[in-house]
Amino acid sequence: MAPEGRQPNMVWLFFSPSGRISRLPFFLSWLFWCLIAGFMVARMAANEADETALGLWTLAFVVSSLVSLPSIAMLAIKRLHDIGYPGPLSLCLFIPVLSPIAFIALCLWPGTPGPNEFGAHSDEPGPGTG
Template identity: 35%
Template sequence: MDWFIYALRRYNDFNGRSRRREYWLYVLFYILLAIGAHFLDSLFGFADVGEVYGPIYTLFVIIMVLPSIAVAVRRLHDIGKSGWWIFVGFVPIIGFIWLLIYFVREGTIGPNQYGPDPKEQLR
């Protein structure tokens, strides 16, 4: 949960790098909270079980757009790619796979053009 909150605090920081652990723990808690928001929508009768878009879930997604883009851009910076590579995700099927491969790759060892290695900062 600390990594999720750390990523949220950097919601408007598109500079620097984010290591794999920060990105994937952010994704994990995002998914868990999205499921929780959908559950609350169903519990309060805002959406049926088969419907995804209730007001609580929609508000959650709107709030999380900017932090999600920021952490993804920083993750791309960690592997030495420009944040503009995030737009490859708009290519159907192939774009998702391409980004997934980028997001699971280990970051550049040592500093790169986007900043120092975040693993070295923790040591």
């Protein structure tokens, strides 16, 4: 369990590069962002005849995309930390040909058992975060 003051929370999960996360939280977080994007696209398609509603849903889609991109990078960094690799490899998720391969690898590759240089345990903030 994380020491007092360093408890995992949603802000840490989605927007912090420190610590480690295991496969399930990584996959479920990606699924969350995919569901948000899918909902926005469905609303855009349902309102294509109404210019005002279409414009608002398009704006909501753009804003959610701008929020999800850094979040996805932070999730990938923490997942790479769990495996024992450095965070900059997360850039592979933004290369179109490598993206599906990297995503599948991060979902299936088991994490390092026990402590590693990025944290003592999976699914908690790393050292030095508060």
